[in-house]
Amino acid sequence: xxxxxxxxxxDWMAIQELVAEYGQAIDSGKDTGDWRRWANVFTPELTADxxxxxxxxxxxxxxxxAAEYGRVAVGAFTRVQHSTANTVRxxxxxxxxxxxxxxxxxSHYFDLGGVQQxxxxxxxxxxxxxxxxxxxxxxxxxxDPVHYRGNPLGLEFVKGRRLS
Numbered sequence: 001x002x003x004x005x006x007x008x009x010x011d012w013m014a015i016q017e018l019v020a021e022y023g024q025a026i027d028s029g030k031d032t033g034d035w036r037r038w039a040n041v042f043t044p045e046l047t048a049d050x051x052x053x054x055x056x057x058x059x060x061x062x063x064x065x066a067a068e069y070g071r072v073a074v075g076a077f078t079r080v081q082h083s084t085a086n087t088v089r090x091x092x093x094x095x096x097x098x099x100x101x102x103x104x105x106x107s108h109y110f111d112l113g114g115v116q117q118x119x120x121x122x123x124x125x126x127x128x129x130x131x132x133x134x135x136x137x138x139x140x141x142x143x144d145p146v147h148y149r150g151n152p153l154g155l156e157f158v159k160g161r162r163l164s
Contacts, residue, residue: 002092011098014136015090015129019102022127022138023082026070030080035067042066043132047140053123054159058142076157079109084125096131103146108154112163119154122147 002008018041025038042063049058061069074080085103092098106121128140148155 002095007095008092011092011095011131011136012090015098015100016088018129018136018138019088019100019125019127020084022125022141023084023104023106026074027080027082029067029070030074030077035071038070039063039067040134041138043130043137043139046138047128049140049142053121053143053145072160073158074108076162077108077110077154081107081109083107098129098136100127100129101125102127108157110151110154110157112151112153117151117153119150119152119157120148121145121155122149 022038022041025041029035029038040063045060045062046066047058047060048066048069050056051058059069083105088100088102090098090100102125104121104123104125106123108119108121110117110119123143123145126142126144127138129136130139153161
């Protein structure tokens with residue numbers, strides 16, 4: 001267990017910021033088309049485990065590939081909004097390694113026949129993070145869906161389905 005001193009508090013705040021940045025940077029990438037901000041939350045190589053959400057296996061990819069993956073996943077939506085809970089649990093494994101659990105509601109908006117639609121994912125993120133020369137970064141992300149609501153076509157859009 002780490003001593004709860006000033007270094008601990010600074011690391012704790014930096015990790016809280018990183019978890020908030022994860023979601024806000026996706027939203028910003030969708031809004032601006034600039035995915036560098038989202039790529040920057042990750043270590044140069046990471047494990048992306050969205051298997052509980054989309055099936056398949058966890059992927060070991062570069063941060064640039066993660067940014068492209070995110071761009072494609074939200075491509076069918078007009079807007080996306082990640083609302084990350086302010087109760088984030090951090091378990092420090094060492095001075096440079098931690099595991100973080102955070103709950104989030106992710107709303108996805110799209111137009112269908114001129115009618116605004118929403119599909120929302122309520123889920124739990126588990127991030128393995130490490131302290132790098134760039135600061136704290138996500139080395140592994142696991143998304144565990146808890147609940148979906150709204151138009152289920154949204155999940156199909158995330159998986160790559162498009163209307164013709």
